[in-house]
Amino acid sequence: MSWNTARKRFQRNVESYPKALRDVYLARANRFTLPTFESKEWPFPKNERKTKTEEIGFVNGDLAYITEGEKKGTVSTIFQYSPETDSVLLADVTSKKLLPKPYWVENQTSHLVDYPDYVKKSHIKLAAKDRDENGKVYYVVADKVIYKEKYYDDRYKRWLPRRYVKGHESIEIPWPNPPSEPKDDYLSTKESTVFEKSYELQSLAKPPVPAGVLAELRNPYSRYKKRFLTEADARRINGPEMPLTDEQKIYLAKKTAQPPKVHKRLSEDIQDFIGARIADHLNNIENPAMLAHLDVLSKSKIPDFQKTMKQIEEHEATQQQ
Numbered sequence: 001m002s003w004n005t006a007r008k009r010f011q012r013n014v015e016s017y018p019k020a021l022r023d024v025y026l027a028r029a030n031r032f033t034l035p036t037f038e039s040k041e042w043p044f045p046k047n048e049r050k051t052k053t054e055e056i057g058f059v060n061g062d063l064a065y066i067t068e069g070e071k072k073g074t075v076s077t078i079f080q081y082s083p084e085t086d087s088v089l090l091a092d093v094t095s096k097k098l099l100p101k102p103y104w105v106e107n108q109t110s111h112l113v114d115y116p117d118y119v120k121k122s123h124i125k126l127a128a129k130d131r132d133e134n135g136k137v138y139y140v141v142a143d144k145v146i147y148k149e150k151y152y153d154d155r156y157k158r159w160l161p162r163r164y165v166k167g168h169e170s171i172e173i174p175w176p177n178p179p180s181e182p183k184d185d186y187l188s189t190k191e192s193t194v195f196e197k198s199y200e201l202q203s204l205a206k207p208p209v210p211a212g213v214l215a216e217l218r219n220p221y222s223r224y225k226k227r228f229l230t231e232a233d234a235r236r237i238n239g240p241e242m243p244l245t246d247e248q249k250i251y252l253a254k255k256t257a258q259p260p261k262v263h264k265r266l267s268e269d270i271q272d273f274i275g276a277r278i279a280d281h282l283n284n285i286e287n288p289a290m291l292a293h294l295d296v297l298s299k300s301k302i303p304d305f306q307k308t309m310k311q312i313e314e315h316e317a318t319q320q321q
Helices: 003-009 019-030 211-217 231-237 246-257 268-283 288-299 303-320
Strands: 063-066 075-082 087-098 112-120 124-131 137-142 145-153 158-165 168-173
Touching: 063 087, 063 137, 087 288, 137 168, 145 168
Parallel strands: none
Antiparallel strands: 063 075, 063 124, 075 087, 087 112, 124 137, 145 158, 158 168
């Protein structure tokens, strides 16, 4: 058994959970992230993700017409597709986000950065650029795209179907130029080494262990094949309970003797003082992006705070009785 197979046995497979449990797990995961980086939706299961080019409908470098959101009506360039969320990253769709200093890039001087936002695939349409007879540039937007005969594209080194606008089959949308090919460096593997066979195909028809050796590997007379345990084996499985030390007994006695911790509400004077200090701090902030970040942060719910307030209400109810 390989290490990857053994490791997957103990990993949490959230994709197999029902939707209600996935939402709960996602809410717990968002507790440890900044409000502006919270995940709103859980990734699609692996069997629902689109990986083929014909299923996705576009590649990196294609033009997209945005139909929803603040950038509605604009044309941008696609530079990444995410099959986990069925969404794309566009060149001109960004937002201000607060980035911790350990994640800063080179020459970064501010916590606020323009971070790309994912746009759902259903909110874009494939577009293309062309010129008329007078040399004026115009865009063609396709509501739907159909695929016809395939041809070998020497740029991608593969067979690709031709894309046409549905209802206007005379308009073809060509595939964009692929990204620049990576250059070889000292970490690159030689082509002759790549084609060397370094593995042996295993099949159930030819087991790796001869049948005559199985009896030696699996001892049929092993005492561990018996359906009962000896007293020595039982002691190994169920270890004895360790007795408590004198220090542990003294600590537990002090903990039980202490009165239960009671939370009380803050007085009105303290609440007014804290509110005045927070208001003075907010009034001195001029950056709108920081104000938007603090506004999102103020709306986030903290489970520990809600639990404490519930304990205060229960204590006040018992005092009134």
